Amino acid sequence: MIDINERFSEKKNFFNRLIFVYIFFACLFLYLIYKTFSLQVSSFTDYEIASLKNKTREVLIQPRRGIIYDRNGEIIVNNVPSYNLIINPSAIYDLNSTLSDIKKIIDLSDLEIKNAQDNFSLKKKLNRELILKTNLTNEEIAKFEVRKYRYPNLFIAERYSRENMYPYLFSHSVGYVGSINEEGLQDILSSQDLKPRETIFKYSNGYLKGKTGLENIYDKQLRGFFGKRIYEVDANGRFLEEKETIDSIDGKDIYTSLDLKAQQVAYNELNNRRGAVVAVNLENGAILSYVSSPSFSVNDITNGLSQNEFNKLLNDNDKPFFDRAGQGRYSPASTIKPAIGLFGLEKDLIDWQYTIDDIGFFVLPEDGRIYRGWRKDGHGIINLQDAIIESSNTFFFSLAYQTEVSELIEYLSNFGFGKNICLDCFYPDKGLLPSPTWKMNTHNFGWFKGDTVNLGVGQGYLSATPLQLAYYSSFLANKGSLNNFSFVQNNKDVIRNNFITNNINDVDWKKIHESMIGVIEDPKGTAGRLKNLKEYIIAAKSGTVELVSTETKEDYKIIREIEGNRDHAIIIAFGPMPNPKYAVSVVIENGESGGSVAGPVAIAVLNSLIKE
Amino acid sequence: MKKIIDSLKSGIYFDHYLFISITILSLMGLVFLYSASDGNATTVIKQSFFVIFGLILMFIVSQPDPDFYKNNSLIFLIFSIILILLTLFVGKEVNGATRWLDLGFFTLQPSEIIKIALPVFLAAYLYDKTLPISLLNTFITLALIIVVANFVRIQPDLGTSLVILIAGLYVLFLAGLSWRFIGVSFGIFILSLPFIWNNFLEPFQRQRILTLLDPTADPFGSGWNITQSKIAIGSGGIQGKGYQMGSQAHLDFLPETETDFIFSVIAEEFGFIGVCILLSIFFFILLRCLYLALNARDRFCRLTVGGLSLLFLSTIFINLAMVIGIIPVVGMPLPFISKGGSSLLSFYLAFGIIISMATHKKLMQK
Numbered sequence: 001m002i003d004i005n006e007r008f009s010e011k012k013n014f015f016n017r018l019i020f021v022y023i024f025f026a027c028l029f030l031y032l033i034y035k036t037f038s039l040q041v042s043s044f045t046d047y048e049i050a051s052l053k054n055k056t057r058e059v060l061i062q063p064r065r066g067i068i069y070d071r072n073g074e075i076i077v078n079n080v081p082s083y084n085l086i087i088n089p090s091a092i093y094d095l096n097s098t099l100s101d102i103k104k105i106i107d108l109s110d111l112e113i114k115n116a117q118d119n120f121s122l123k124k125k126l127n128r129e130l131i132l133k134t135n136l137t138n139e140e141i142a143k144f145e146v147r148k149y150r151y152p153n154l155f156i157a158e159r160y161s162r163e164n165m166y167p168y169l170f171s172h173s174v175g176y177v178g179s180i181n182e183e184g185l186q187d188i189l190s191s192q193d194l195k196p197r198e199t200i201f202k203y204s205n206g207y208l209k210g211k212t213g214l215e216n217i218y219d220k221q222l223r224g225f226f227g228k229r230i231y232e233v234d235a236n237g238r239f240l241e242e243k244e245t246i247d248s249i250d251g252k253d254i255y256t257s258l259d260l261k262a263q264q265v266a267y268n269e270l271n272n273r274r275g276a277v278v279a280v281n282l283e284n285g286a287i288l289s290y291v292s293s294p295s296f297s298v299n300d301i302t303n304g305l306s307q308n309e310f311n312k313l314l315n316d317n318d319k320p321f322f323d324r325a326g327q328g329r330y331s332p333a334s335t336i337k338p339a340i341g342l343f344g345l346e347k348d349l350i351d352w353q354y355t356i357d358d359i360g361f362f363v364l365p366e367d368g369r370i371y372r373g374w375r376k377d378g379h380g381i382i383n384l385q386d387a388i389i390e391s392s393n394t395f396f397f398s399l400a401y402q403t404e405v406s407e408l409i410e411y412l413s414n415f416g417f418g419k420n421i422c423l424d425c426f427y428p429d430k431g432l433l434p435s436p437t438w439k440m441n442t443h444n445f446g447w448f449k450g451d452t453v454n455l456g457v458g459q460g461y462l463s464a465t466p467l468q469l470a471y472y473s474s475f476l477a478n479k480g481s482l483n484n485f486s487f488v489q490n491n492k493d494v495i496r497n498n499f500i501t502n503n504i505n506d507v508d509w510k511k512i513h514e515s516m517i518g519v520i521e522d523p524k525g526t527a528g529r530l531k532n533l534k535e536y537i538i539a540a541k542s543g544t545v546e547l548v549s550t551e552t553k554e555d556y557k558i559i560r561e562i563e564g565n566r567d568h569a570i571i572i573a574f575g576p577m578p579n580p581k582y583a584v585s586v587v588i589e590n591g592e593s594g595g596s597v598a599g600p601v602a603i604a605v606l607n608s609l610i611k612e
Numbered sequence: 613m614k615k616i617i618d619s620l621k622s623g624i625y626f627d628h629y630l631f632i633s634i635t636i637l638s639l640m641g642l643v644f645l646y647s648a649s650d651g652n653a654t655t656v657i658k659q660s661f662f663v664i665f666g667l668i669l670m671f672i673v674s675q676p677d678p679d680f681y682k683n684n685s686l687i688f689l690i691f692s693i694i695l696i697l698l699t700l701f702v703g704k705e706v707n708g709a710t711r712w713l714d715l716g717f718f719t720l721q722p723s724e725i726i727k728i729a730l731p732v733f734l735a736a737y738l739y740d741k742t743l744p745i746s747l748l749n750t751f752i753t754l755a756l757i758i759v760v761a762n763f764v765r766i767q768p769d770l771g772t773s774l775v776i777l778i779a780g781l782y783v784l785f786l787a788g789l790s791w792r793f794i795g796v797s798f799g800i801f802i803l804s805l806p807f808i809w810n811n812f813l814e815p816f817q818r819q820r821i822l823t824l825l826d827p828t829a830d831p832f833g834s835g836w837n838i839t840q841s842k843i844a845i846g847s848g849g850i851q852g853k854g855y856q857m858g859s860q861a862h863l864d865f866l867p868e869t870e871t872d873f874i875f876s877v878i879a880e881e882f883g884f885i886g887v888c889i890l891l892s893i894f895f896f897i898l899l900r901c902l903y904l905a906l907n908a909r910d911r912f913c914r915l916t917v918g919g920l921s922l923l924f925l926s927t928i929f930i931n932l933a934m935v936i937g938i939i940p941v942v943g944m945p946l947p948f949i950s951k952g953g954s955s956l957l958s959f960y961l962a963f964g965i966i967i968s969m970a971t972h973k974k975l976m977q978k
Contacts, residue, residue, distance in 0.1 A: 014911075018918050021782070021922055028929060035938060047843050047845070054863070055863050234865075
């Protein structure tokens, strides 16, 4: 009996314990099912995305960059195709035998072979193509094409290089492209909602970005939009199948206002002298010519220059990288005189009949200081028109002396001095339009009457870039009404500036133009030597920028021994008169004579434009 | 009951429920394996041979009277311990672990045999002892369990040694280990955890536990397996991606798809519905085992059926919990589904013994 009881309790105990463990595990399994449910049902979307991300890989497709044209449709910057020899490593078992096969028809350098050997296994693993040789010659391409059937895993594909057709002509206007750092790439891609990743390049030198000039200013339009190719990949990142392709959108071409011929003329006329030429279309403010000299080859910069060669350019005393046209500061010198004359007329300080007796110098009444003209004995009794033609300093000294400096400064700013007058120039300098406040702040000196007198002949603190001088020239030509400058034809964004005046009428403008024509045509004109160079009537005003102040011609002869001390040559000009279409400014550093050195360059550019 | 009598009459010992459900499970396993092995026919044919051989083995093993197992359990245990020791000396090394004996036509994993032999021996040993078990017997059996489990641990095979340890403990527990003893041991175990962590775990095993706690800490290193397994299961959704359509499994994101992580493949391709169907078959087998254990003819049979079915239950749980990411990654196959001859055969062997215990009734119960 005891035995039966004992067995009964033992059995009951066993039941309880077994069921206890089963219930324990039932709870665990319930938790497990709950976990599975939450993975598969509640968080399904998250995991579905994770799984999709796992197995797809997006590869970016580089867009083709826009082409840059001149105003007549001549290509300035183009994408020049080059041909690369490419293999498909996944289908190749023995690289070295393949390479020696290839070497029978196309020569491979040691570097190219080493590069192929180094990258082969990785590219094979990932199922990517491997570039063996870039820039194949026509002969190599032809040799390969006829034997193509023997190399099933070898092909030739096209890659572009960005090339300027006139590498020295447009260095400072169109600028150049360069490769891009990680950060810059991130910026570009994030603007298109993309992340940096593997890319199929259309350019041999990878990602491109406009570094300077129009390539930089219009980078966004030129760049285009990256496309995408979506692949299925395995856990090792190996491409298995192409799923979808979203084509890249090529960049927009840009039709600039630059004129190839005028550009060539300007560049050749400057002939590597330090200087700049800017020419514009008066009708719309479009820049036709923009040259800074000496120049450099943009293609060399884009497609790689040795550090040595680069340093040579960088340390060149003539500073070829420096954009003299947009960033060089020069005193306007005598070219300012028409503007000072206009101010005198505006303020009724003078009229066209007003004369002074030019005895060769002006004495500042305050301190007896002497301000000399360029002709020792002066120009005698002289009115405004002759003062412009003969470039009388004394006339404008005494006129400036009568002006209120703040009014004069405000007036000059209408002519583009001290401000940016270009819509799409690459970091244009504003020059310097001085004022008493400016002088106090920078030099800690008050404004002297003598400073105002100097302003009257464009010397002293006032400085402007050749671009601003071209604007000033255009302003005079167009009688005060003109567009801001732009490099693009019919740019809709340009602002038209209208000169507001109470006192200057059409007769005044006409006389100003006549005076400036006289600079060349009149026997007494300072640029009379240009008379025979031109084929049309041209208005001009020359200037000579004194870098070192000298009392006498003998003194100047001494200082001019050093080239850097010689005067700068400046001229502004427009034509054909009487209805001018083009305006130009020319600066030649240390050129000494505005009329006879800068003048011929201006005339040549205008001739070229007018003839067209 | 009528059926058992019928089979008694015909002299064949057979349990329809278990036989049919295990056969269905095995066939499903072959289907899953074909996808998990990326359509590798050789793997599936090899596995098919094991399934056929296993089913025959199960049938043969279920024929002898339980007393045969009771009387020979010591011989089985000694035999399997010898195999384990042999493995340590002449075993085949794969991935730094020496777990296999190369028999030429088949590589045997002796730890899979000892995981059956140990609970059977313990049940036989405790068969005629007075209950509740004396302290002396408790220590003798515990020592045996720990020694055997340790033989497997040093191979190293933490997963199987853990299963052997718990299979032995189940038998002790079912035999009536006192709650006080359990409580005290548990306390000691908890206190000695830092010691076990420092002295008994290999660095990679420690890393796996750390990975479990935060798989995102190193998603491309040791957290890779768990992360990819979760993505596979989660992306299966309710209906699954379809047979052989699992991208996680077929594009190599998922590791060990044929063995440890085959459940993730099933969950990815057949979704939550497939998971539920698979689990219901497992549950059916487990409930049948519970029924058989509760109705077993004597203490030996009760302890054996109880111990082996809990062994089966734990193996399933550990595998699923591992691939879902709630316990660390330990090598543990999914019974009847995962590739691997030894583990497959060990469960046919276990169920053969269970059927033998359940179908042999003595005319006069003791």
